[in-house]
Amino acid sequence: MDRESFRKYGHEIVDWIADFTEHIEEYPVLARVEPGEIKGQLPQAPPEECEEMKTIFEDFKRIIMPGITHWQHPSFFAYFPANTSEPSILAEFLTAALGTQCMLWETSPAATELEEVVMGWLRQILALPETFTGVIQNSASASTLCALLCARERATDFSINRQGFGEGRGDRLVIYATEEAHSSVEKGVKIAGFGKDHFRLIPTGEDFAMIPEELERAIEKDKQEGLVPCCVVATVGTTSSLAMDPLPAIGEICARHGAWFHVDAAMAGTAAILPEMRHILDGVELADSFVFNPHKWMFTNVDCSAYFCRQPSVLISTFKVTPEYLKTDADQLVNNYRDWGIPLGRRFRALKLWFVMRSFGVAGLQKKVREHIALAGELASWIGNHPEFEILAPVSLNLVCFRYSPSQRLCSEEEMEQINKALIDKLNQCGEMFLTHTKLKGKFALRLCVGQTNTAREHVEKAWEKILREVKGGFH
Amino acid sequence: MDRESFRKYGHEIVDWIADFTEHIEEYPVLARVEPGEIKGQLPQAPPEECEEMKTIFEDFKRIIMPGITHWQHPSFFAYFPANTSEPSILAEFLTAALGTQCMLWETSPAATELEEVVMGWLRQILALPETFTGVIQNSASASTLCALLCARERATDFSINRQGFGEGRGDRLVIYATEEAHSSVEKGVKIAGFGKDHFRLIPTGEDFAMIPEELERAIEKDKQEGLVPCCVVATVGTTSSLAMDPLPAIGEICARHGAWFHVDAAMAGTAAILPEMRHILDGVELADSFVFNPHKWMFTNVDCSAYFCRQPSVLISTFKVTPEYLKTDADQLVNNYRDWGIPLGRRFRALKLWFVMRSFGVAGLQKKVREHIALAGELASWIGNHPEFEILAPVSLNLVCFRYSPSQRLCSEEEMEQINKALIDKLNQCGEMFLTHTKLKGKFALRLCVGQTNTAREHVEKAWEKILREVKGGFH
Numbered sequence: 007m008d009r010e011s012f013r014k015y016g017h018e019i020v021d022w023i024a025d026f027t028e029h030i031e032e033y034p035v036l037a038r039v040e041p042g043e044i045k046g047q048l049p050q051a052p053p054e055e056c057e058e059m060k061t062i063f064e065d066f067k068r069i070i071m072p073g074i075t076h077w078q079h080p081s082f083f084a085y086f087p088a089n090t091s092e093p094s095i096l097a098e099f100l101t102a103a104l105g106t107q108c109m110l111w112e113t114s115p116a117a118t119e120l121e122e123v124v125m126g127w128l129r130q131i132l133a134l135p136e137t138f139t140g141v142i143q144n145s146a147s148a149s150t151l152c153a154l155l156c157a158r159e160r161a162t163d164f165s166i167n168r169q170g171f172g173e174g175r176g177d178r179l180v181i182y183a184t185e186e187a188h189s190s191v192e193k194g195v196k197i198a199g200f201g202k203d204h205f206r207l208i209p210t211g212e213d214f215a216m217i218p219e220e221l222e223r224a225i226e227k228d229k230q231e232g233l234v235p236c237c238v239v240a241t242v243g244t245t246s247s248l249a250m251d252p253l254p255a256i257g258e259i260c261a262r263h264g265a266w267f268h269v270d271a272a273m274a275g276t277a278a279i280l281p282e283m284r285h286i287l288d289g290v291e292l293a294d295s296f297v298f299n300p301h302k303w304m305f306t307n308v309d310c311s312a313y314f315c316r317q318p319s320v321l322i323s324t325f326k327v328t329p330e331y332l333k334t335d336a337d338q339l340v341n342n343y344r345d346w347g348i349p350l351g352r353r354f355r356a357l358k359l360w361f362v363m364r365s366f367g368v369a370g371l372q373k374k375v376r377e378h379i380a381l382a383g384e385l386a387s388w389i390g391n392h393p394e395f396e397i398l399a400p401v402s403l404n405l406v407c408f409r410y411s412p413s414q415r416l417c418s419e420e421e422m423e424q425i426n427k428a429l430i431d432k433l434n435q436c437g438e439m440f441l442t443h444t445k446l447k448g449k450f451a452l453r454l455c456v457g458q459t460n461t462a463r464e465h466v467e468k469a470w471e472k473i474l475r476e477v478k479g480g481f482h
Numbered sequence: 483m484d485r486e487s488f489r490k491y492g493h494e495i496v497d498w499i500a501d502f503t504e505h506i507e508e509y510p511v512l513a514r515v516e517p518g519e520i521k522g523q524l525p526q527a528p529p530e531e532c533e534e535m536k537t538i539f540e541d542f543k544r545i546i547m548p549g550i551t552h553w554q555h556p557s558f559f560a561y562f563p564a565n566t567s568e569p570s571i572l573a574e575f576l577t578a579a580l581g582t583q584c585m586l587w588e589t590s591p592a593a594t595e596l597e598e599v600v601m602g603w604l605r606q607i608l609a610l611p612e613t614f615t616g617v618i619q620n621s622a623s624a625s626t627l628c629a630l631l632c633a634r635e636r637a638t639d640f641s642i643n644r645q646g647f648g649e650g651r652g653d654r655l656v657i658y659a660t661e662e663a664h665s666s667v668e669k670g671v672k673i674a675g676f677g678k679d680h681f682r683l684i685p686t687g688e689d690f691a692m693i694p695e696e697l698e699r700a701i702e703k704d705k706q707e708g709l710v711p712c713c714v715v716a717t718v719g720t721t722s723s724l725a726m727d728p729l730p731a732i733g734e735i736c737a738r739h740g741a742w743f744h745v746d747a748a749m750a751g752t753a754a755i756l757p758e759m760r761h762i763l764d765g766v767e768l769a770d771s772f773v774f775n776p777h778k779w780m781f782t783n784v785d786c787s788a789y790f791c792r793q794p795s796v797l798i799s800t801f802k803v804t805p806e807y808l809k810t811d812a813d814q815l816v817n818n819y820r821d822w823g824i825p826l827g828r829r830f831r832a833l834k835l836w837f838v839m840r841s842f843g844v845a846g847l848q849k850k851v852r853e854h855i856a857l858a859g860e861l862a863s864w865i866g867n868h869p870e871f872e873i874l875a876p877v878s879l880n881l882v883c884f885r886y887s888p889s890q891r892l893c894s895e896e897e898m899e900q901i902n903k904a905l906i907d908k909l910n911q912c913g914e915m916f917l918t919h920t921k922l923k924g925k926f927a928l929r930l931c932v933g934q935t936n937t938a939r940e941h942v943e944k945a946w947e948k949i950l951r952e953v954k955g956g957f958h
Contacts, residue, residue, distance in 0.1 A: 007841050009504055012568040016496030019572055023579040024489040037591050041815040044595040052603040056843035059569065062836075066576065070833070073592025078581045085589070085807070088827065090581035092488040093535065096495055100542065102574035102783050103499040105554045105566035113561070115513050116549025119520040127528040144620055145825035155673060170677020171647030189803040190826055196800075197631060197824065199675025201646020245807050301827070307578050308829055324672075327665040331561070331721055331920040331929070335907075339517040348673065348824070349621035350666055351564065351777070353784055357546070360538075365483050367532035431811075444807040453807070 007059055015059045022067075023095070027078070034437025035079040037072065044073040080461040081439040081469060086245065086273040087457030091305035093365035097358035098307050108352040110332065111340035118341055121356035124363065128300070128312050131279045131368055135291045138314040141321075141346040142355045146272035147190035148348055149297035149313040150239065152321065154181065154194045156295065157237035157266030159324045167324065171199055179236035180228050182206045184216045184251065186244040188270060200236070213400050214249035214446065216240065218256055225263050237266040240293075242286050243274025246444040246453070247399035247407050250274075250286055257292025269296045272311075273457070276303040277379065277403050280372055286402070303378075303404075303457045304371065306362050310355050313347075321346050378404045378456045381466045385454065388470055394477065398451045407444065407451040410477055423450035429473070432481045439469045483535055491535045498543075499571070503554070510913025511555045513548065520549040556937040557915040557945060562721065562749040563933030567781035569841035573834035574783050584828045586808065587816035594817055597832035600839065604776070604788050607755045607844055611767045614790040617797075617822045618831050622748035623666035624824055625773035625789040626715065628797065630657065630670045632771065633713035633742030635800045643800065647675055655712035656704050658682045660692045660727065662720040664746060676712070689876050690725035690922065692716065694732055701739050713742040716769075718762050719750025722920040722929070723875035723883050726750075726762055733768025745772045748787075749933070752779040753855065753879050756848055762878070779854075779880075779933045780847065782838050786831050789823075797822050854880045854932045857942045861930065864946055870953065874927045883920065883927040886953055899926035905949070908957045915945045 007015075047069045077088050108117035125140030143149045158166055158179060166176045181200055183191045185207040195205045206228070209220045225235045238260050240251040253269060260267035269290055275298025277283040290296055295315040300306040315321055326345040334342075344350050363371070386401040389408045396411040409426045411417075417425065427443070430452055434440055444451050456466060483491075523545045553564050584593035601616030619625045634642050634655060642652045657676055659667045661683040671681045682704070685696045701711045714736050716727040729745060736743035745766055751774025753759040766772055771791040776782040791797055802821040810818075820826050839847070862877040865884045872887040885902045887893075893901065903919070906928055910916055920927050932942060 007568040009500055009568070012503070012572070013496060013500040015572060016500065016575075017493055019575060020489060020492030020496055023576070024485055024492065026579065027488070028485055036588070039591050041587065041591070041812055042595070044592045045599055048596070048599045050599070050602060051606055052839045053843050054845055056846045057840045059572070059841060062569070062840050066833075070592045070596065073590065073595065074580055074582055075588065075590045076580075077583055077589070078579075085583075088581060088583040090578070092483045092485070093538070095575070095578045095581075096488070096491060096535070098578035099492075099495055099571070099575045100499070102566065102571045102578075103502065104550055104552075105564060105571075105783060106550055107553055107561075107564040107784050111517065112512070112551065113553070114549065114551045115515050115517070116520045116546045119518070119549065120524070120546065123521055123524045123526070126526060130527055145827045147825045147827070151673075151824065158675075166675055166677060167672040168677055169679045170653065171675050172653040172677075173649040176675070177646065177648040177653075189805045189808065192803045193801060193824070193826075196643040196803075197627075197673065199634075199642055199647050199652070201642060201644055201648075203645045245805070299827075307581060308583050308827055309825075325669060327668045327672075329665045329721070329920075331918060332665065336517055348627065348669070349623045349785075350669075351621045351623070351775075351784055357542075363528045364533045364538050365535060367529050369530055370532045442807060444805075 011059055015063060030076060030079050033076050033079065035076050035082050035440035036434045036437065037075045038437065039073045044069060075440070078458060080458050080465045082458050083454040083456065083469065084440040084442040086302050086455055088301055088308045089303060089305055089457055089459045090307045091362060091459050093361040094305060094307045094358045097361035101354045101357050104354060106354050108354050109344040109350050110334055110342045111336050112334045114354060117354040117356060118343060120360055121343065122341060124356050124359040125312065127363055129314065132275065132287065133278070133284055134296065134314055137316055138296065139318045140312055140314045141343055143311040143313045143347050144309045144349070146270065146297050146299050146311050147193060149311045150190050150268065150270055151194040151197055152313060152347055153266065153268035153295040154198045154237055156315070156320045156324050157268070158198055160266060160320055161234065161236045164323060178233045180204045180206060180233050181237050181239070182208055182221060182224060182235065183239040184208045184210050184241065186210055186214050186246055186249055187239055187241050188245050188272065191239050210249065214244060214247045216251040216256060218252055218259060221256060222259055225259065235263045235265040237268060239268045239270055242269060242271035243403065247446055248274060248402050248405040249399065250402060253287070253289025253292065257289045261292060267293045269293045271296065271298045273299065273302045274403055276375055279368070280376055300359060303375065304362065305366065305374070305459050306358050310359060318346065374459065378461065381461065381463060382406055382456045385466050385470060398446045398449055404456045406454045407446060409449065409451055419448060426450050426452060429476060429481055432476050433472060436472070438472060487535055491539065506552060506555050509552050509555065511552050511558050511916040512910045512913065513551045514913065515549045520545060551916070554934060556934050556941045558934050559930040559932065559945065560916040560918040562778050562931055564777055564784045565779060565781055565933055565935045566783045567838060567935050569837040570781060570783045570834045573837035577830045577833050580830060582830050584830050585820040585826050586810055586818045587812050588810045590830060593830040593832060594819060596836055597819065598817060600832050600835040601788065603839055605790065608751065608763065609754070609760055610772065610790055613792055614772065615794045616788055616790045617819055619787040619789045619823050620785045620825070622746065622773050622775050622787050623669060625787050626666050626744065626746055627670040627673055628789060628823055629742065629744035629771040630674045630713055632796045632800050633744070634674055636742060636796055637710065637712045640799060654709045656680045656682060656709050657713050657715070658684055658697060658700060658711065659715040660684045660686050660717065662686055662690050662722055662725055663715055663717050664721050664748065667715050686725065690720060690723045692727040692732060694728055694735060697732060698735055701735065711739045711741040713744060715744045715746055718745060718747035719879065723922055724750060724878050724881040725875070726878060729765025729768065733765045737768060743769045745769045747772065747774045749775065749778045750879055752851055755844065756852055776835060779851065780838065781842065781850070781935050782834050786835060794822065850935065854937065857937065857939060858882055858932045861942050861946060874922050874925055880932045882930045883922060885925065885927055895924060902926050902928060905952060905957055908952050909948060912948070914948060
């Protein structure tokens with residue numbers, strides 16, 4: 007592909023993207039394809055000779071597009087959002103064109119220094135302690151794994167890194183989180199070598215948040231058995247129901263028992279940019295590490311996970327390996343982010359954060375987030391006031407967990423699950439919206455999360471009307 | 483930023499990128515900034531109100547661009563390349579615009595199925611065994627960590643995941659690689675909990691490749707001491723000198739001792755798309771896992787690391803955690819790549835591989851790679867024939883390790899290092915090229931790697947002429 011073709015197709019793609027964004031509501035939110043349907047349209051071997059971009063781009067539209075689930079559709083209410091915005095998309099385009107690999111300061115000083123600056127901006131808008139230092143990781147899973155590894159190494163004076171686990175070395179370390187904590191915590195517990203048997207699922211209350219007394223009890227019990235509390239992961243906004251673990255109480259317990267305190271606010275953290283919502287992070291000043299993903303609810307393309315910690319020196323000591331070929335003259339003066347996480351190679355991800363924060367301005371970010379929370383609140387009031395629906399968890403921010411609960415007859419939990427599973431399938435198949443489900447204290451719940459950048463009142467209203475229509479029409 | 487502005491600045495950025503690509507040789511390869519220089523130009527707090535894209539883009543050009551080290555400059559000879567190409571940049575732009583998060587088949591069926599297909603294409607062009615299955619990871623570091631974790635779990639019947647390391651459980655596992663293996667192996671050894679003390683650096687021969695007899699000896703010694711050989715990481719193309727560990731002999735030793743055999747061909751793997759170079763992978767059919775990075779030398783934007791394994795079931799069993807909120811109806815029928823690696827969230831990275839492989843065609847990819855290898859060979863012959871230069875490692879592909887070695891006088895290794903350090907600094911400061919260094923058996927070596935997409939004969943010639951000029955001019 008020559009440069010003139012790049013220019014030609016670049017312009018064509020800009021217009022295509024602008025049109026796509028404008029008309030995204032004409033696409034079904036959830037892709038309507040069967041397993042194997044896309045694969046079946048693609049040749050099993052690569053072409054020997056070059057193909058024209060015209061052909062490739064046509065195939066993209068014809069074959070790939072029907073298999074895309076539209077995370078940027080304003081009626082995407084599933085999972086947690088991974089929203090984006092125009093300035094972020096443009097920044098990613100520039101990042102791709104520069105093609106820099108930002109493992110060291112020297113390999114692109116601007117990338118390293120911009121990352122320092124924008125992570126400082128994020129720290130400020132979340133009102134995190136000034137003593138926190140930030141770095142971009144590729145996912146909250148990676149960020150939480152970093153925290154678990156730092157906890158492991160701090161607890162053992164870096165002896166697992168040196169000697170590995172062994173008798174009396176690391177084999178008594180225990181990790182704590184709630185039964186509602188994200189699956190990445192268990193994944194990290196396994197990767198870091200603690201083992202699931204050393205992972206305690208602390209019970210939660212009616213609000214699905216950690217009961218600190220239960221944490222205290224579990225720690226005491228473990229200590230009596232000669233085990234060592236290594237790390238507690240508290241969640242601000244659990245995936246199932248946005249439950250908020252009580253950080254001050256948990257932080258105090260961690261401090262008293264010498265455990266690392268990690269706070270996972272992957273999605274909900276963004277809400278803390280609102281002064282009226284900052285209370286969700288009260289107690290974060292007690293944390294050793296904290297993660298939230300601008301790539302979830304802060305209009306920044308996936309991937310961009312913001313990891314903050316109190317002592318970057320622990321992070322660096324945990325990960326640093328310096329072969330001769332990576333030494334540079336500037337090593338003593340600068341941050342080399344390769345030592346701050348798992349991968350060596352790093353994309354230039356600070357650029358999109360810079361574009362987004364400047365293009366929206368703090369006020370602009372706040373406005374969007376405030377709207378999403380208000381919309382979820384309105385929806386919750388509609389659902390809560392309807393006699394045949396039930397809200398299944400407190401609605402603290404932008405997620406509503408609910409179920410259809412026909413009052414005419416008593417149903418078993420199993421029947422309720424069948425009914426609501428049929429309802430959600432019907433809703434998702436219509437293409438006008440995409441919800442996902444969870445289980446809360448054994449109850450099958452529909453989750454509706456308001457977080458796509460362009461979700462407005464009309465989309466939430468339309469969703470609620472559609473739900474009512476399906477229920478009235480006897481969907482099941 | 484509204485949609486019309488997106489269109490306006492989208493077009494402006496396309497033209498800017500096209501111009502940038504065309505004029506990239508006018509930029510210094512290595513950024514000419516001092517530590518703190520970029521940071522000092524940026525406000526320490528984010529703007530309260532939104533800013534115009536015009537201002538942001540101007541600042542990008544004025545503040546950020548001077549701090550970029552140009553990995554896409556054809557005279558970037560440093561490290562290993564992270565090259566890119568026009569079709570890859572366009573695909574990344576589309577990926578950013580779609581903003582899909584490809585953790586599950588359902589969350590974008592086309593992304594999952596296209597990944598299956600393009601990984602199949604890669605398998606074919608590298609002539610990997612048909613029994614290998616591929617998945618995209620974010621870095622070779624992550625890929626190698628995946629291999630180490632799979633090795634750990636297979637060796638312990640998945641008991642580390644369940645119970646964690648403990649006495650007689652995992653604490654006797656040993657990992658083997660050479661002293662020339664990539665730093666990510668040691669990093670992975672630490673993360674996975676083996677500990678550096680359980681990591682054996684096998685000696686290498688004059689060619690810097692693993693001596694299989696030394697591996698055998700180390701394994702025998704460990705076994706006599708009650709330790710268990712868990713994994714051997716062989717490198718095809720080490721970072722310092724592109725040494726090729728002998729895969730058939732190592733694979734045979736692994737098989738005999740029941741160790742996981744991982745092959746790290748992060749950069750050099752691409753060369754195996756050439757029939758005349760496929761021999762570098764002879765023996766890979768004995769491997770349990772294999773990694774190479776299309777984002778290094780296959781014209782595909784960072785990040786894109788191709789991990790292949792013989793038994794995806796081991797990978798999945800190592801990583802799988804399935805909370806209710808991630809269950810879908812299609813789970814039994816499809817690949818859910820969230821279970822195939824560390825992060826849950828995944829970008830749609832298959833698209834760029836598809837664009838690149840189709841746009842170049844296999845023949846087009848081969849042509850570029852063949853040219854790079856020929857250029858490095860030519861350079862090596864010029865250097866080798868010059869009385870005042872020394873080639874320090876066999877030139878097998880696209881990397882030349884050498885030093886200036888003035889014949890008039892005998893120099894100590896220390897003096898040689900000083901002289902060559904001064905030479906490389908002078909070369910890099912001039913802005914016309916960027917080389918990095920390493921040490922080979924204690925000798926300070928300049929590394930010149932030919933791998934940027936547009937590197938042509940003139941760039942290598944110019945580099946050599948510049949080196950000769952500096953030497954003649956008495957640079958030190």
